[in-house]
Amino acid sequence: MPELPEVECLKRSLEPHLLGRAVLGVRLRRRDICNSWGLGKRGQMVRTPFQVSALLADDSIVRLERHGKQLALTGSSGRVVCIHLGMTGQVLIRPKGQPFPYGDHVHAFWSLDARAGTASQWMVFRDPRRFGRIVALPSEAALRDHHWRLLGPDALTVTADHLARTLADSTRAVKAALLDQRVLAGVGNIYADEALFNSGIAPRARCSRLQRAHWDRLAVGIRTVLTQAIERGGSTLRDYRNADGDRGQAQDTHNVYGRAGLPCLVCGHNLASATVGQRTTVWCPRCQRSP
């Protein structure tokens, strides 16, 4: 469930813990959630045998960067670890020596040094369903030019121009297009439904039928919904927590997601539900229209 707002809130909550912090060592329980890329002989990116030391061991963290739903940690060596939370992934900061309150499914531990006012801590990656991934890369250039090369622009800054240009000839349902990370990065099922409600566009509307005014409203709708969710700390439906274990509050203000059959908060008409783009989709048939 973590989409762009949840990953952004995770990033903001991790930064005070991680920036400038030394990684003393890394322990990995599951190797099958990790990938590693390196530079090949002709300068191309190649898959390399995974080594735990590639996860910023003996490094210190100098930067956190998010694109869409992915979060990258850069070490002072220039190496990068990119974390993708999948459905149930969590990154948590916990003091060493205290009982760990989150049960099983912790796949990786980073040992962080003690610093002024702070005891030594663990950063842990936990992911019950294991849809998440940890990717080691040799540089930020490799991150942007290789690992993130197929992702569309970050949804927080998406423009009507980009949406119109990218999707004008597409016959897909607009909701399916919003879920496609190559079109824009960061929108998942929750915020796709919320953004479409905000813009008054039916999820099954064909992209090629939409006009300039629709793209204008949709771009604003996407940015607004995501920005407001970030301000509320993201949506916690079940699993999402920030680095400190706190829940978000944005789920309390959803207009349509999870409200199938309930009255529309704007017009009172019962909200409809159907599968669109292989995802459960909820919308208001009165407030949202197909051109």
Add this chain to the structure above:
DNA sequence: AGGATAGCCTGCGGGC
């Protein structure tokens, strides 16, 4: 080639 579909994976709630 764009678009649809299957598969990965665990927890939980509903039904019996």
Add this chain to the structure above:
DNA sequence: TGCCCGCAGGCTATCC
């Protein structure tokens, strides 16, 4: 009470 089934949906691989 306990078991089974369906569902949740991020993405990749594969098919049409």
